[in-house]
């Protein structure tokens with residue numbers, strides 16, 4: 009369980025996130041929705057250690073990760089994608105995915121410095137695993153292409169592969185289908201379902217309500233940094249407070 | 258043939274020495290640290306070896322080992338405050354470091370010879386030794402690039418926050434890059450000492466910093482071939498004509514400004530990218546493919 013308790017983040021005078029408590033259970037896809045500027049991305053930044061909390065606590069299983077540095081949080085089993093994609097634009101798709109394996113990229117320091125056989129075996133293994141993942145996402149043809157030249161939809165998939173490469177227990181997806189067509193989105197939905205079935209907990213941030221409703225059995229609604237509703241998608245979307253928030257009320 | 262070799266040996270030696278310094282600079286830039294400390298670290302290595310040789314009559318192998326350790330030790334210590342700084346602030350802090358090394362060398366006259374420099378260092382490093390050291394360094398840089406270290410350095414340089422969320426320990430990797438850079442700078446500083454008979458503090462001051470930086474910026478910061486190309490061009494160019502040689506630093510300065518403006522990636526990286534772009538014109542998605 010990924011557990012947020014009374015989490016706040018004030019930026020200047022703005023309460024970007026204000027007293028948010030929510031649970032992200034393993035094996036399920038939890039939705040997080042809300043109008044632009046609601047604080048969804050800020051919550052992901054707080055969980056992943058990219059930004060310090062103003063108040064509150066975050067626990068991953070039994071571990072307190074409230075003030076842990078970002079690389080430790082990754083090693084504790086958490087991965088994310090970025091809404092404003094952050095790929096290495098000049099590097100190939102396979103190299104972008106390979107850096108995602110960093111957590112498992114192990115060999116002794118002398119072997120790494122001199123590229124001794126154990127280091128070479130490691131590189132070959134990771135390259136194979138990255139290639140397999142790229143094939144699974146239907147992108148074999150693009151493996152050797154610079155990521156910056158790909159379409160939005162393809163770049164989003166590279167982001168997801170890179171996050172998955174660390175084999176996270178919890179995956180935070182910040183608008184993973186933005187810029188994709190329905191066929192691409194459906195393919196990803198199938199992958200997300202499978203990841204949840206494997207026991208991973210997923211936090212899904214999306215503006216596409218149909219997509220959220222089809223994947224999540226629990227949705228949280230954020231507005232102005234505060235949680236204003238939570239429950240089954242169908243109920244939440246009928247909630248007058250939620251409708252008012254989306255209409256800019 | 259024999260005459261040719263004798264005529265060009267000093268140039269080859271200079272090239273091999275400066276190739277080492279160029280790679281010391283390259284390693285930190287590649288790991289995303291904007292450090293200009295290489296000249297100072299080389300100075301520490303050179304004086305460590307020189308003082309050991311002149312004052313204590315130490316064996317050159319001991320001098321080289323001590324200089325390498327001193328260089329990497331100083332770099333590790335320097336990496337601690339630098340880890341809190343970024344970009345241009347790292348550059349300013351490391352320029353100050355180079356100045357401190359220079360000042361200490363002037364001030365510690367009884368040990369370093371002060372402004373008079375250190376003389377009568379036995380000349381034990383010939384072309385062969387320099388070539389072995391340069392090739393070893395080249396191999397190290399090339400090999401490291403292909404392992405977890407190269408992958409992590411790459412990610413840190415391009416997007417530090419992204420690298421951190423992928424589990425890369427930024428401070429540790431940058432400290433390692435720093436220590437390696439310091440070891441290489443210290444080693445080649447020692448070789449400089451054992452090659453040149455004499456050292457003076459001005460050798461490792463601001464003009465040297467500019468020269469080292471020019472090699473890497475001109476050649477390219479992100480591929481192993483970069484420093485090789487940059488150093489070769491900038492060492493050979495002034496030798497083509499006497500007026501060029503007399504204005505070496507002027508040429509380096511002008512070159513630096515031109516390259517930053519018109520070829521910011523440097524020669525090697527620009528060539529590699531152009532070549533890759535030609536080979537991989539963007540693929541046409543097949544019909545029906547999203």
Ligand SMILES: Nc1ncnc2c1ncn2[C@@H]1O[C@H](COP(=O)(O)OP(=O)(O)OP(=O)(O)O)[C@@H](O)[C@H]1O
Nearest residue numbers: 019022024042043044045046047048049050051091
């Ligand atoms: N680094 C920052 N500096 C200043 N303000 C920020 C920063 N990050 C976020 N904010 C502010 O915090 C609030 C929440 O922003 P956030 O990006 O989390 O919203 P969001 O729900 O992800 O919106 P969107 O749907 O547009 O992605 C906004 O008012 C935003 O302007």
Ligand SMILES: [Mg+2]
Nearest residue numbers: 048049050091
């Ligand atoms: Mg957002």
